[in-house]
Amino acid sequence: MxxxxxxxxxxxxxxxxxxxxxxxxxxxxxxxxxxxxxxxxxxxxxxxxxxxxxxxxxxxxxxxxxxxxxxxxxxxxxxxxxxxxxxxxxxxxxxxxxxxxxxxxxxxxxxxxxxxxxxxxxDESVKLLYTVMGIVGFDPNEDYIFYPDAGAQKRYGKLNQKNELVGFKKRDFQTGHIDSLQVIGDLKHDKKIIIVDDLSSRGGTFMYAAKELKKMGAGDIYLVVAHCEETIFSGDIPESDLIKKVYTTDSIISESKHEKIEIIKHLGENK
Missing domain, CATH: 3.40.50.2020 (Rossmann fold)
Known part of the structure; x- marks a missing residue:
């Protein structure tokens, strides 16, 4: 278009x-x-x-x-x-x-x-992140930002949030499946976490990360991505309780097919 x-x-x-x-x-x-x-x-x-x-x-x-x-x-x-x-x-x-x-x-x-x-x-994900912080009542002194891999940490680590967690994953490059994901950092019990990245497909990496974060005692988990592909609706995120809500733009999808995925910014519109 x-x-x-x-x-x-x-x-x-x-x-x-x-x-x-x-x-x-x-x-x-x-x-x-x-x-x-x-x-x-x-x-x-x-x-x-x-x-x-x-x-x-x-x-x-x-x-x-x-x-x-x-x-x-x-x-x-x-x-x-x-x-x-x-x-x-x-x-x-x-x-x-x-x-x-x-x-x-x-x-x-x-x-x-x-x-x-x-x-x-x-930096669309950064803009979304600050908007979502207000929507979910994120407390920068108590709650956490999670970077799912080193690439995300490189892109968004400049935000200098007080509480940051980083994921390091091992992937089978032949199958594409994640073999393991290690979360680096200490997490206080029952605190909000916002996962931030640039792109989601089916959301497998974020689901894997959410499982590990929940094991560590995380409270509500949210996902912020600038770009969200249609395949997210056929992945596990919509029907799972692990990630409470996904916030994105319409850079790829045009409308949400599930209440858990919310488009909060429409690109290409002159305001």
Missing amino acids: IKLNNETIDFKSFPNGETLVDGEKILKARNHSNNKIFLKYESDLDLTNLMFLKRHLDEDNLDIVLEIGYMPYSRMDRVEGASVFTLKYVCEFINSLKFKQVLVHEAHSDVTAALLDRVTVI
Whole structure:
């Protein structure tokens, strides 16, 4: 899905699969200054549509800012064995469109920022975290922030919360299953815990962590993630009592299919 200045641009297909772009909608949505395209990645077709829209706007020499809700291929940020560095190629494609500025909500790693030109990364999970602290009555002197792995600790450890816990997991890379997870840090009994990370798929890592935290005496456990995939609804989190609630944005999912998963921020909307 692509918006121009908060207006959704329609892309239809001819019978042979070629794209038909709604030029009238673009004409009504554009202006001569401060144009912004918002990309909500849903499939690779969105990248083709982005190219058509940007090149069309280039005909009028307009400066365009690109805002990306979830950076596509951000998990493919390195080469391991015969894997393909697809993030690099997507970033090269976006750079070729020569946007005035690129805004990315919660990049998975520093690699995205290193590969994109004129980029600003928005720490969406941090913003969500502070909002959720108020919602759940988080006491920074008594309650805890939990980073599920070293990557999350690197991203969010700069918050310098008084009470922090870190998970170190061992995973079977052939099956993808977690073999063990060790929680580093001391935990007072019956205190709230907010798990914070950038992305949730089925939520297996967070469920595993919640089990260990409960063994240590944790009270209510909440999960804050900027990006939440549809697969979370088919995982164990919705029907389990381990994690009380998940807070996220609509960077990937458009609406919640379960009361336990709450979208508290809609990206790409000009307020």
